[in-house]
C-alpha cells in the first residue's frame with residue numbers, strides 16, 4: 001500500500017556558491033542502506049566563538065533518498081515522480097511538494113530550467129509520461145484536466161484563465177474556497193482545462209507560467225513569495241463500465257521557507273514573509289497533527305494552502321516531499337530547519353485509498369440499454385411490438401372494456417386486458433375516475449327512487 005515518502009533532494013545552484021560548499025566541506029552523504037540514506041551537515045568551526053565552545057558541530061538526518069547537485073533532472077523524475085505518477089494512474093490521489101529556502105531549487109525541480117530541454121522538471125516530464133501511459137493502455141478511456149493555482153498572501157489566483165491578459169496578480173481571477181456539508185473543498189473560479197495530448201497540456205503549463213511571471217509584483221521579482229499548485233486531474237474508465245476512477249496529482253512549488261528574522265525585510269516584503277511563514281507554519285502543524293496517533297482534529301482550515309491540499313495531505317493519498325537545500329555556510333540554520341521539517345513529514349504513515357465512483361450518466365445509459373433488451377424479449381414472447389404509450393385505438397378498446405366491466409352486475413365478472421402493464425395501469429387509472437362516478441350516480445338514483453316511493457305513499 002502506498003504511504004508517505006520523504007525524498008529530500010539536495011539541489012544546489014551552480015556557480016560560486018557550489019564551489020564554496022566544497023571548500024568548507026559542509027555536508028556528506030552516505031547511501032549505505034538500500035532503503036535510506038544519511039545526510040550529515042557539518043557546522044564549520046568559527047574562530048570568533050573561541051577555540052573551546054560547546055556548539056554542536058554535526059547534524060545527522062536519515063532520508064529515503066538524497067540527491068546531490070550532480071543529479072540529473074531525469075534521475076529525479078525516475079526516482080521521485082514516476083512512482084507517484086504510477087499510483088495516480090491507478091486511481092490514488094498524490095502530492096509532490098518542494099520545500100526549502102529561496103534559491104535552493106524548488107522551481108527548478110518542479111518546473112525545470114528554461115535553457116535546455118534536458119533541464120525540464122517534474123511537471124513537464126510527468127505530463128509526457130502520463131500521456132505515454134495512456135497510449136500504451138487502449139483498454140481504458142482516460143480524460144485529463146489541468147488546473148494551476150497561485151496562492152499569494154492567503155489569496156488564490158487562477159493562472160489558467162485564457163481570457164485574462166494579466167499585468168499584475170490582481171488581474172487574474174480570484175479563487176475562493178467553498179466547503180460543502182460533507183467538508184469537501186471546492187475551489188470557486190479555478191478553471192479546469194482539458195488536455196488531449198502532451199502538447200496541449202504543456203501549453204497550459206506554459207500559459208500558467210507566463211501568467212505567473214507577468215503577474216509578479218515589483219517586490220516579488222522571482223515568484224519566490226507565493227505557493228503554486230499545478231494539478232493534473234485524471235479520470236479513467238473501461239468502455240461500457242459505469243465505474244469511474246478519479247485521481248489527482250498536485251505538484252506544489254512552495255514559497256521560500258526562510259525565516260523573517262533572517263531575511264531582514266520590511267514593508268510589503270515583511271507582510272509577504274509573515275504570510276509565507278504563517279502558511280508554512282500551518283502546513284507544518286497539519287503535518288505534525290497527521291503524524292500524531294489518535295489525533296481527531298487536523299487544523300486544515302487555518303490557511304489556504306492546507307485547505308486546498310486537504311484531500312491530498314490526509315489519509316487518502318500518497319505524498320512525497322522534496323526538501324531542497326542550498327548548503328552554503330550562510331544557510332546552515334535554514335538547511336537544518338528544512339531537514340527537521342522533512343523528518344517530521346517522514347513520520348507520517350498514510351493508507352491511500354482508491355477513488356472510485358459511479359458515473360450517473362453511464363448508469364442511465366446502461367439502464368436504457370437494459371430496458372430496450374427487455375422490451376425486445378417481451379415482443380418476442382407476445383408477438384407484438386410495444387410502443388412506450390398506448391395507441392388511441394388501444395385506449396378506446398380499453399375504455400369500452402372498463403365500461404362493460406363496471407356496468408356488469410355479475411359479481412363474478414372480470415376485466416381481462418392481458419399481461420401488459422401499460423394496459424393494466426391505464427385501466428386502474430380509468431377505474432379510479434369511473435367508480436366514484438358510478439357510486440355517485442347510484443346514490444343519486446337511490447335517493448330519487450326513495451323520494452318517488454315516499455311521494456307515492458297515501459297520505460296519513
Ligand SMILES: Nc1ncnc2c1ncn2[C@@H]1O[C@H](COP(=O)(O)OP(=O)(O)OP(=O)(O)O)[C@@H](O)[C@H]1O
Pocket residue numbers: 011012013014069100101102103104105106107108109113222223224225254255256257324
Ligand atoms: N540543480 C540545479 N542545477 C542547475 N541550476 C539550478 C539547480 N537548482 C537550482 N538552479 C538554479 O538556481 C536558481 C534558483 O533556483 P530556483 O528558482 O529553482 O529556486 P527556488 O527554491 O524555487 O527559489 P524561490 O523560493 O525563490 O522560488 C535558478 O536560476 C535555477 O535555475
